[in-house]
Amino acid sequence: MEVTVRGLELRYGSHAAIQDLDLTIPDGESLVLLGQSGCGKTSTMRSIAGLETPTAGTIAIGDRVVFDGAAGKSVPAFRRNVGMVFQSYAVWPHKSVLENVAFPLKMKGASRQQQRTRALEVLETVGLAHLADRGASMLSGGQMQRVALARSMAMAPSVLLLDEPLSNLDARLRDDLRVELRRIQLEKGLTSLYVTHDQQEALALADRIAIMQSGRITQLGTPQSIYRTPASASIASFLGxxxxxxxxxxxxxxxxxxxxxxxxxxxxxxxxxxxxxxxxxxxxxxxxxxxxxxxxxxxxxxxxxxxxxxxxxxxxxxxxxxxxxxxxxxxxxxxxxxxxxxxxxxxxxxxxxxxxxxxxxxxxxxxxxxxx
CATH class of the missing domain: 2.40.50.100 (RNA polymerase II/Efflux pump adaptor protein, barrel-sandwich hybrid domain)
Structure with missing residues (x-):
């Protein structure tokens, strides 16, 4: 589902975390927000998710406006139908893999059979169906991150938001999961917004990359175009x-x-x-x-x-x-x-x-x- 952001601003006192930001993520596209710490990328994602209340602007998911600063409208996060995968796995260690994945379906009132069927479907997608009954505390870091991804996918979100989900993993596992994430996004046609400061991650996962600096998007394009023709010396330096x-x-x-x-x-x-x-x-x-x-x-x-x-x-x-x-x-x-x-x-x-x-x-x- 398409995500449209117009004139977005977010201020903390005199500090502007986001400044007059415009962004459109077409249906089925994987867009990566890439930038250094403090550039506003996570604040942008949290605003779309409903975890931050912007100072001004509008946010629409599909045909539905979920935030309008001028009208004073802000749809709560749990009513926006967005899935989030965080840097920390946020997996319940006392529950099984299946129970973790089925939890958002339980909150939606799905029957036990519906919960199990859907949870097993997404666990198959992320390659963990064989561990459905295992306790989450017995999983490796990479497996826990896959459970967190499956849990977000189980609710069939309109848009999937991923906040540096691979940063806690070792280098080899990060490389493997980048490929797996890209496969799932392409296979399922998920509209996704991925936040990272890792240039290689952005190049591997994006249909388009938005470079953020000081609360603004300063370059937007395909991974190939941004890598070959950075818009400024500061962007080139950041890209390595x-x-x-x-x-x-x-x-x-x-x-x-x-x-x-x-x-x-x-x-x-x-x-x-x-x-x-x-x-x-x-x-x-x-x-x-x-x-x-x-x-x-x-x-x-x-x-x-x-x-x-x-x-x-x-x-x-x-x-x-x-x-x-x-x-x-x-x-x-x-x-x-x-x-x-x-x-x-x-x-x-x-x-x-x-x-x-x-x-x-x-x-x-x-x-x-x-x-x-």
Whole structure:
């Protein structure tokens, strides 16, 4: 069911947690709110759920307005038909798995047979039907989170809200459950809003990602568009682009000069009328043995390989450009870095197409970001 938010504001005294926020989640879409702690993402979710009372704006779930600040209307949380999965599992340890999942159906007045049938259906979906009669206290963390998900799904919610539900799990289990969550969302066509500060989680789970900063959505688009074309340097940095450098105000012979360093770069395009920062993704930086490089070309530099960390299929490298001393991170395939050792001199290349020139910040989503 579609969720529509217009002009949403939430204030705590003089502090604005959410500022004039507009958002539409089409029926069946998985939208991820991504941002740092304190950016307003959880407050937005709680407002949709009815756990917070906004200062202004409207919220509609389907054709039903559940909050209207101007009219003084606010439908209680238990009447909004939303399912919530929290960071803490909130599973009753003294009940069985089946009893935990059937609880919201019991509250709705379903018969015992209806409760059991529906609970077993959703437990089958999350892969826990074989543990239906097991005590919840005997489950692992990942299994408890699946029970919490099944409990929310059992009530057939109009929209499923997930507040960093995987953050308490170990890395391998998080990866596995991301895939499982995405499978369930696609299979069931659930309209879902997922809150996280984990970039990889957002990329894995979203049809669209909304980047939140200071109570506003500053970029909205598909995971691919946001990753490839961040709207600002601050967004690029948050998404894991470690090579973000401020630029001089003026270009030099068509080249962009890094402020405070004797390093100039050529970019194929810019998204800032007045360039502010240059961003280079670690995976877009190429490293070669210096002896293998002949004539210099555009965006080619001598460098010292300071650190090389083996990561299986890839090598994470820390480089120092010569003679400027500008530090770069690079992520290269292990086979491409064969023979390179810390302390060796190398050549570094960056394609002008991969040089991002961005404003430091944006206050509102750009048309390009929204349309992507």
């Amino acid at each position: 682009v470690t090579n973000v450098f401020p630029l001089e105000d003026q270009t030099h012979h068509g080249l962009l000069k890094v402020r405070g360093h004797d390093v100039a770069l050529r970019a194929s395009r810019t998204s800032a009328s007045t360039p502010a920062s240059v961003c280079l993704r670690p995976e877009d930086i190429r490293i070669e043995e210096e002896s293998r490089t002949g004539q210099d070309s555009v965006n080619t530099f001598s460098a010292l390989l300071e650190v090389a960390v083996f990561q299986g299929a890839s090598l994470r490298c820390r480089l120092s450009l010569l003679p400027s001393g500008l530090s770069l991170d690079a992520l290269v395939p292990s086979e491409a870095a064969a023979g390179l050792a810390p302390g060796s001199r190398v050549r570094v290349r960056v394609d002008p197409d991969n040089v991002l020139v961005l404003p430091d910040d944006v206050s509102q989503p750009t048309e390009q970001a929204v349309a992507a």
